[in-house]
Amino acid sequence: MDIELIKNNINHMIGEGTISEIVLNELIDTSGNVVPLETILWDYKLTFDSSSNGYKKTLKSIVSLYNTYGGYIIYGIDELIKDTKFQAVGIEANQIDLQKLRGQFDKYFGRRISIAYQEIKLTVSGTEKLFGILYVPKRKHYERSLSPIIDASDGKKSILDKFAIYFRTEDECKQVVSNDDFVFISSPRAFSEIERSKVLPQTFIQNNLPDKSFICPVFVGRFTILEELWAWLADDLQHSKVLAADGGKGKTSIAYEFCQLLINSRVEGIEQIIWLTAKSKQFKAGFNQYIGMPETHYNDLDTLLIEICLRTGSLPSELDDLSTNQLIKLAKRNLEDYPSFVVIDDVDSNIPDEQKRILEAARLISSERSKVLLTTRVNTIYSADTSIVVPGMMGEEYTDLVASLCSRLSLPRLNDRNIRKLEAASEGSPLFTESILRLYKLGSSLNDAISEWENKSGEAVREAALKKEVSELSVNAKRVLATVCSVGSCSKTELHQMTELERIEISDALQELDLLFLLNSVPFIESEPRFESSSSISNLVLSLIDQLLPDAKAFLQRVSRVSHGLQSNSKKYQPRVGEAVRQCNALLKENKFSEARETLSALIQLPEYKENKDLHFLSAAIEFADPDADKGVISAAFHNAYAKGQRKVDFFEQWYTHVVEHESSATILEVCQLANNSGLNYARWADRYLSVAKSIADTSPNVRSALDTLHNAFESYVKTKRSRRDREKFKSESQQVLNRLVDICDRLSAIDKKAKILIFAINAGDISSKTCQDLITTSKQLRQSKSNDSQLLDRMFACLSETQDLLKEQRNPRTTLISSFNEELLEHTVME
Numbered sequence: 004m005d006i007e008l009i010k011n012n013i014n015h016m017i018g019e020g021t022i023s024e025i026v027l028n029e030l031i032d033t034s035g036n037v038v039p040l041e042t043i044l045w046d047y048k049l050t051f052d053s054s055s056n057g058y059k060k061t062l063k064s065i066v067s068l069y070n071t072y073g074g075y076i077i078y079g080i081d082e083l084i085k086d087t088k089f090q091a092v093g094i095e096a097n098q099i100d101l102q103k104l105r106g107q108f109d110k111y112f113g114r115r116i117s118i119a120y121q122e123i124k125l126t127v128s129g130t131e132k133l134f135g136i137l138y139v140p141k142r143k144h145y146e147r148s149l150s151p152i153i154d155a156s157d158g159k160k161s162i163l164d165k166f167a168i169y170f171r172t173e174d175e176c177k178q179v180v181s182n183d184d185f186v187f188i189s190s191p192r193a194f195s196e197i198e199r200s201k202v203l204p205q206t207f208i209q210n211n212l213p214d215k216s217f218i219c220p221v222f223v224g225r226f227t228i229l230e231e232l233w234a235w236l237a238d239d240l241q242h243s244k245v246l247a248a249d250g251g252k253g254k255t256s257i258a259y260e261f262c263q264l265l266i267n268s269r270v271e272g273i274e275q276i277i278w279l280t281a282k283s284k285q286f287k288a289g290f291n292q293y294i295g296m297p298e299t300h301y302n303d304l305d306t307l308l309i310e311i312c313l314r315t316g317s318l319p320s321e322l323d324d325l326s327t328n329q330l331i332k333l334a335k336r337n338l339e340d341y342p343s344f345v346v347i348d349d350v351d352s353n354i355p356d357e358q359k360r361i362l363e364a365a366r367l368i369s370s371e372r373s374k375v376l377l378t379t380r381v382n383t384i385y386s387a388d389t390s391i392v393v394p395g396m397m398g399e400e401y402t403d404l405v406a407s408l409c410s411r412l413s414l415p416r417l418n419d420r421n422i423r424k425l426e427a428a429s430e431g432s433p434l435f436t437e438s439i440l441r442l443y444k445l446g447s448s449l450n451d452a453i454s455e456w457e458n459k460s461g462e463a464v465r466e467a468a469l470k471k472e473v474s475e476l477s478v479n480a481k482r483v484l485a486t487v488c489s490v491g492s493c494s495k496t497e498l499h500q501m502t503e504l505e506r507i508e509i510s511d512a513l514q515e516l517d518l519l520f521l522l523n524s525v526p527f528i529e530s531e532p533r534f535e536s537s538s539s540i541s542n543l544v545l546s547l548i549d550q551l552l553p554d555a556k557a558f559l560q561r562v563s564r565v566s567h568g569l570q571s572n573s574k575k576y577q578p579r580v581g582e583a584v585r586q587c588n589a590l591l592k593e594n595k596f597s598e599a600r601e602t603l604s605a606l607i608q609l610p611e612y613k614e615n616k617d618l619h620f621l622s623a624a625i626e627f628a629d630p631d632a633d634k635g636v637i638s639a640a641f642h643n644a645y646a647k648g649q650r651k652v653d654f655f656e657q658w659y660t661h662v663v664e665h666e667s668s669a670t671i672l673e674v675c676q677l678a679n680n681s682g683l684n685y686a687r688w689a690d691r692y693l694s695v696a697k698s699i700a701d702t703s704p705n706v707r708s709a710l711d712t713l714h715n716a717f718e719s720y721v722k723t724k725r726s727r728r729d730r731e732k733f734k735s736e737s738q739q740v741l742n743r744l745v746d747i748c749d750r751l752s753a754i755d756k757k758a759k760i761l762i763f764a765i766n767a768g769d770i771s772s773k774t775c776q777d778l779i780t781t782s783k784q785l786r787q788s789k790s791n792d793s794q795l796l797d798r799m800f801a802c803l804s805e806t807q808d809l810l811k812e813q814r815n816p817r818t819t820l821i822s823s824f825n826e827e828l829l830e831h832t833v834m835e
């Protein structure tokens with residue numbers, strides 16, 4: 004008995020939707036012997052349990068099979084010896100009320116799936132017996148995992164947990180409990196090697212996530228919340244969700260981890276993940292300091308909407324002078340065109356009115372194609388059904404967190420009693436827990452470290468130790484310190500632009516701060532060191548700012564405006580890379596191109612940054628900004644950045660701008676092809692690609708080469724997703740190009756090429772009368788040419804057959820065309 008062969012056969016039947024005695028014959032022989040195991044593809048039952056709890060257990064089996072590979076539940080099999088011996092005994096008729104079972108599935112999962120049930124007679128050991136087959140299809144790879152929308156129990160223990168995701172593993176129905184489980188359940192789940200070879204390459208989900216070390220180096224637990232987010236992703240009615248919690252509870256880490264899961268599993272239907280945060284810096288408890296965020300994206304609703312529009316296809320010039328309502332409409336339209344998963348982090352950094360406006364706008368711009376996840380301390384308008392309150396960690400989950408932190412901080416493992424004390428003091432906050440353990444590592448006893456935190460915030464603990472030193476600083480030193488604390492890290496050039504102090508005043512202030520160990524210096528280049536503050540100083544300065552500076556509010560507003568301007572082009576980089584970009588922007592603003600190049604060179608020559616694709620993009624951007632730069636140098640810089648792996652939208656946009664102004668059509672075509680092949684399957688790139696391909700086809704003396712160029716551009720154009728408003732224009736343009744391709748093929752007598760082009764067009768959905776007639780004509784030419792390409796002949800026959808079926812299914816069948824297809828199919832059959 005070849006079990007693997009049986010599994011592959013059953014898997015094939017599941018894919019074909021087979022519900023017949025063929026399935027039973029694969030598992031039961033004529034003597035009544037049953038394949039002696041239950042697997043990931045099938046389950047045995049003696050009878051159907053029609054009790055309330057029986058229905059719930061069956062639902063769990065169904066959804067587990069559905070989320071995995073699909074499968075069969077066979078009724079009429081008795082288990083004689085657990086897991087090793089089964090006997091085919093049969094059932095009584097009418098075991099399952101399929102309508103009721105479907106209704107129960109709808110009740111607990113919010114929608115129905117195409118389950119089917121059939122009772123089949125089979126002769127075993129000379130006796131005719133009745134068996135039941137419940138067929139469960141495999142969830143399509145582009146559909147979200149299905150999970151319960153309500154709980155179900157038998158009165159004592161849970162059977163179905165709300166939002167839990169169940170899947171099949173061998174003979175068990177298991178709940179997703181790890182990241183690997185999430186990744187598997189979201190994959191195409193190819194069962195056999197043959198299936199794996201047929202699975203189309205999955206598109207990498209573009210994203211602008213910050214470096215993981217900035218958010219959460221090690222993520223532990225939170226599976227209940229991740230399950231709820233996963234269930235929300237599959238919900239076709241709820242399009243926006245809020246993660247709400249006090250600071251330090253880990254809401255941003257949860258959002259980040261969920262994004263990582265989406266990226267790792269390459270969930271179908273999401274083209275990009277857009278991470279937008281209002282944070283300028285992130286507190287790192289392990290180092291007891293604030294680290295400047297690599298990017299800050301928004302500070303109110305309008306700047307948020309502009310970011311979303313820019314990241315979904317709009318050009319900056321298109322956004323000038325748009326009102327808030329116009330931005331909302333444009334963002335919503337763009338998100339329909341470019342399906343995205345949008346995270347709006349740290350909403351509460353905005354003033355209360357802006358917070359409400361952002362939360363309301365998220366509802367308006369989100370949709371089934373593009374969902375929006377927000378994080379905030381205070382959820383002001385979302386209901387309990389559309390928000391998730393993130394609690395502190397507790398129990399085993401908190402124990403795992405402490406074990407992870409102790410391992411990372413090289414601390415001895417804590418006993419359960421100390422863990423519970425730590426849990427109570429920190430309120431389960433991962434951030435506070437790490438801070439307490441840091442104090443413990445620095446020499447405090449655990450009890451002393453805990454007592455420092457109990458009944459007070461970490462800011463209060465640090466304030467007492469540093470208030471005296473800060474209050475005695477000079478005014479200029481306070482201004483410089485306040486700027487660094489507010490921004491995160493600064494160079495001298497940036498401080499000059501933000502504070503409006505003279506360079507000599509800045510140098511004196513920095514020397515004063517250095518003597519008191521209030522700033523850390525991290526050089527990029529010798530003439531441009533960067534300065535950072537610890538979290539203790541940052542917390543204290545920002546909490547006492549009104550006492551330290553008489554014009555504190557106006558001063559910080561100016562710092563914020565200038566910093567935002569310098570950061571506008573420094574987005575999406577790793578920490579030091581982001582700092583390099585911001586410093587370069589400050590230098591470029593003063594037309595200091597050589598200093599900008601020097602800043603870049605100081606970092607990119609380090610071994611760990613030599614291959615950094617963002618720095619190579621920065622190199623191209625510097626050359627592009629310098630009006631005196633050699634055009635060949637600019638072009639080489641862009642090509643080099645691409646070779647290093649740069650694939651960001653703004654990189655290709657800048658490159659495209661350069662080549663359109665300074666280079667040939669062939670180079671423009673190359674850039675469009677590279678952008679299109681890099682997963683940027685936005686309509687504008689396909690349009691640009693086709694436009695330049697048409698231009699080349701008009702002027703190229705090499706007709707065959709022009710045909711290949713136009714053919715490739717046509718396929719790219721047709722494959723690109725389109726919004727409804729562009730549908731008619733798309734149909735008209737694609738039909739014109741197709742007709743042109745057919746004409747060129749006729750001029751070149753390229754029958755095989757024409758056949759492939761028409762088969763592609765038909766398979767892409769073009770069954771217009773003109774295309775169908777061209778297909779029939781080309782089929783005849785292909786037969787008459789006695790082509791040696793047997794695979795192409797087979798493809799042509801299959802295409803003719805499938806197209807004829809499609810035409811027959813139309814409300815108003817085109818009978819003459821159907822008849823022509825039938826004649827051509829007969830000719831193919833005769834030829835064979």
